[in-house]
Amino acid sequence: MSAEPAPLATPYRTHTCGQLRVDDDGRDAKLAGWVHRRRDYGKLVFIDLRDRHGITQVVVDAADAPEAHATASRVRSEFVIVVEGAVARRQPGTENPKLATGAVELQARMVTILNEAKTPPFYLNDPDAPIDESLRLRYRYLDIRREAMLSRLVMRSRLVHAIREAHHASGFVEVETPNLIKSTPEGARDFIVPSRLQPGTVYALPQSPQQLKQLLMVAGVDRYFQIARCFRDEDMRGDRQPEFTQLDLEMSFVDEAAVMGFVEQMVIEVSRATVPDRPIRAIPFPVFEYEDAMERYGSDKPDIRFGMELFDLAPALTGPDGSPASGFRVFDETLAGGGRVKGMTGPGLGGASRREIDELTEIAKRFGARGLVHLAVQPGGELHGPIAKFLAPETQAAVRAAARAGEGDLILVIADKAETTNDVLGRLRVELGARLGLADPNELAYCWVHHFPMYQWDAEHGRWDATHNPFSGVVPEDEALLTTTSGDLDVRDPGDPAGRAKAMQYDIALNGWELGGGSVRIWNRDLLARSFNLQGYSIEQMKERFGAILEAFEYGAPPHGGIALGIDRWAALFANQATIREVMAFPKTQSGSDLMLEAPSAPEEEQFQELGLRFVGVPEKR
């Protein structure tokens, strides 16, 4: 770790507990901190004194300092004390190589108890002790005293610092945007804040500063960034909290390549500054067309630390006349019906037990597949499995070739609708990759996925839904596709040309997690209006919801684009933690509670009255 500047001396201390070295032998020092551990020998007491910088051993000898010794005998774990004494090189053979300060000790002349402490509800001094997470959350201020937790917060601080440095170095302006804004119809459910001054109206907390940053582009800020707190009232996951932090940025006069180029360089700088020991797998970052990512990895956030790519089995299962002729009805009917039959090869899994296969099948079904076909490659190349008997020897050979499977491998096959097939195989790939330990946990494998479809058909409402953000731009060559078959944007159907349009939309993935996403925006007002119309918003609705930005676009909007990266996820990945809670100081539980503050809580009656609100009960289940 790089050398940190020593805090200024204060009346309480001359050094930190991580500072003293052999060079300080003979010097007087005063240390303050928490009692990490105490070892009491009667006439001799050792105290490991801890602050966030480290641990220093204090020796209190009854013969040298009787008063200090009396105090030291009273001291207990987590007491806050000040120790004054002389720094001394430890006796030969008693150095502790596990401590940075282990060559020296502080020989106490005076020990002062600043504050006593109750026995903590869990161990603060044993890094390996498992602790119930709800207990940690309830006493988070104690949890953060632990080295593992504290070091993650320090790492996160370095991450944010590096982000700021990289942006300032590239001419970005950090601008704060408000947290009390207007509800917008994009994506997630809003948190609502009732207005006291205008009873009956509400603010919404921002799901992201999306519109505001685009307005900053119209304002001519040119390059904007912000470490922005965002709020979404949706259900929790290990990688989702109701409030979270994004690196939000936007640039003017850019195309896709310009944004991706800056972000890539920034991400590399930030990674090297924050976690210098972790190698970046590939520079430049691999760039996948959305279609290719889905085809090869079954995911729009592929973990490219390992192969095990998906393959198409249609050619192997199709006869010379081009019609499905595998001999296995499910395959043939799926292909004839326009579905996909694809597979994945599990290296060395040919001997997988019935139970393991059942587990994989269970996963496949949970994600919507009707079933999972498995074929083990036998010595000699014959395929073994429940459906192997339907496949002719030459079909088996073709399947084996497509799978690039050898003896002892296991071929897993899904036959279903295209999306289901890719999705399920993609999830199985991740699962198998984890089980087989295929991914190097130290590696940082960034990649880009771009050119997502502009829209997805929303059958329920009869409209085209923006795949990502309603302001994403269309790639220039697809601009003509932003229309319907009839040409009337109010008469939409799933066969419209709009369904084929690709967006200037890019996601950045890290080790199989979506780190962030962004787009070059639609900055031309007419195109924006067309796009909104396809999404089923009338002129009135557009003005109601996007009035400010639509109006702003009439005053000269520059071409612009940007991206938002999830800082919590980034930090969690840097810390190799499975949940973002581990890199947040005070996270909430899955049900949205803060166990320490006991939020949320019932409001005061007076607060309700001022706002003109009354609680009328929990809404009926629909």
Added chain:
RNA sequence: GGACCCGUGGUGUAGCGGCCCAACAUGCCAGCCUGUCACGCUGGAGAUCGCCGGUUCGAAUCCGGUCGGGUCCGCCA
């Protein structure tokens, strides 16, 4: 909205129908100890098994409900 897992002294676990008013480790308290660093040794206190109800002669143990925590699906960029 749904599925699944967990809930036993301060902490982490064991026990999973009577042998348990509950075991082990650690922590805590007291005593002894001048070179430890997860110090050691001796002794002690500490839980009625998340909560409510049911089954049973008998429940930590089985069933139902409920509360809290977690994982996942839906949802969410």
